[in-house]
Amino acid sequence: MLFENVDAHLKLRGQLLQLFQSNRVPHALLLSGKEGSGHFQLxxxxxxxxxxxxxxxxxxxxxxxCKKMLSFNHPDFHFSFPIHLSKSEKSEISADHRSSFVEMIKEYHCIGKQTWYAKMGNENKQGVIGVKESQEIIKKLQLKSYEGSRKVLLMWLPELMNLQASNKLLKLIEEPPENTILIFVSDQPHSLIQTIYSRLQHIQVPSLSVDHISQYLRNYFSVDEVEANSIANSSSTNLHRAISLFLSKENTKEYLSLFIKWMRLCYTRNISDTIDWVSDFSKMGRETNKDFLTYSLELFRQCIVNHYQINLEGLSTEEESFLLKFKPFINHKNIIALNDVINDAYYHLERNANVKILMLDVSLKLYKLVRIK
Ligand SMILES: [Zn+2]
Structure with a gap:
């Protein structure tokens, strides 16, 4: 994804190449733009x-x-980004979250603040770059480069450095160690403290157009033209938002087929296939498991709503055609118990229950519940 061609960025890439070729690379560069403008990719x-x-x-x-960069394993390339600070959960510096951060980049290409907070477990909690992180950066960059050339630090959202962290880093920005380049990628450059802001060479990255976003979805996510245009139109020219919309649609397709299979197994009381289903489900990861339970609750709710002649809303054609056949099995006699079972399962998943034991138990309860008419 480092080498993707976003047409809209050709000019800016040219500008960066120019700096590089003419030996005028600043030791501290600020790339600023709206979320989803592609400034992080630049x-x-x-x-x-x-x-x-x-x-x-x-x-x-x-x-x-380049190969090491592509796999995010270059020893002279360092990331720094905001995290949810917590001493007890050993969450004090970016390195504590590096693998999930890289996972997010690989999944989304173009990253966003809310997605990152959700990935750390709380989308409503603001992330911070704290003083420990600044100390860590100073320590890392003082070491010699492993490969004998430059050392590069990319800090995402430097505006979330607290004052202590900013002050600590100031000297490094004024006089970085030899062959060290700092790249700051910011959504809100004016929230940086003035003493830092004034020391950075600033390049503004304009927002992408709807056409560029649509083209990006077609090129890098193999989305067909009609769908790509429709997603791009509802993305507020934010590439991250467009990609999130696309990925959540994809998840929904996967969840629906998982749900259909699960309900069939519960209705037919096929214990050995249920055990296989549970085993596959447990491998999908806890966050996906929780998402799926929320999705199941929503489908149950849609069935009930539709009993009262209210049209199904916000569903894909596949979901709608399945629910029209499935809804007789969900009724006022079992909906409360179904909701309780799924909500309880969600509660226990959040508290690290064993997924296989938990979901087999839930399935056995559903064996009875889906047969109540
Ligand atoms: Zn190369």
Whole structure:
């Protein structure tokens, strides 16, 4: 994804290449833009360019350095980003969350604040870059580079550095160690403290157009043209939002087939296949498991609502055609118990219950419940 061509960025990429080729790379660069403008991807592109071994063709995508960048394993490339601070949960520096951060980049390409907070477990809690992080950055960047060339730090959302962290980092920004480049990618550059802001070379990244977003979805997520245009139109020209909309639609398709299979197994009381289903389900990850339970509750709710002649809303054609056949099995005699069973399961999943034991138990309860008419 470092080498994706976002047409709208060609000019800015050219500008960054120009800085590089004419040896005018600033030691602290600020790329600012609205969320979903692709400024984070430009930051990654610039980092890859600075570390690429083929100086004339960078980033070439093939050299050992580019390969390490592509797998986010380059020892001279460092990420820094806001986290939910908690001493007891060992969540004090970015490195404590690096693997989920990289997971998010691989999934979304273009990242967003709310998605990141949700991934850390609470989408309503503001992330912070604290003073421990600044100390860690200073420590890392003082070491010699592993590969003998540059060291690059990319900080996402530097505006979320608290005052202590900002002050601590100030000296490093004024006088970075030799061959060290700092790249700051910001949604709100004016929230940076003035002493830092004034020391950065600033490049503004404009928002992408609806056409560019649609093209991106077609090129990198294989979305067909009609769907890509429709998603791009409802994305408020925010690429991250567009990708999130697309991914949640994809999840919904997967959840529906999982749900249909589960309900069939419960109705036919097929214990050995239920055990297999539960085993596959447990491998999907706890967050997905929780999402699926929420999805199941919503489908049950839609069935009940539809009994009262209220039209089904916000459903795909596949969901609608399934629910029209399935709704007789969900009625006023079992809906309360079904809701309780699923809500309880969600509660226990959140508290780290064993997924296999829990979901087999839930399935056995559903064996009885879906037969109540
Ligand atoms: Zn390269």
């Amino acid at each position: 930051g990654l592109f610039f980092a890859a360019l600075l570390l690429c071994k083929n100086v004339d063709k960078g980033p070439c995508g093939h050299c050992s350095s």
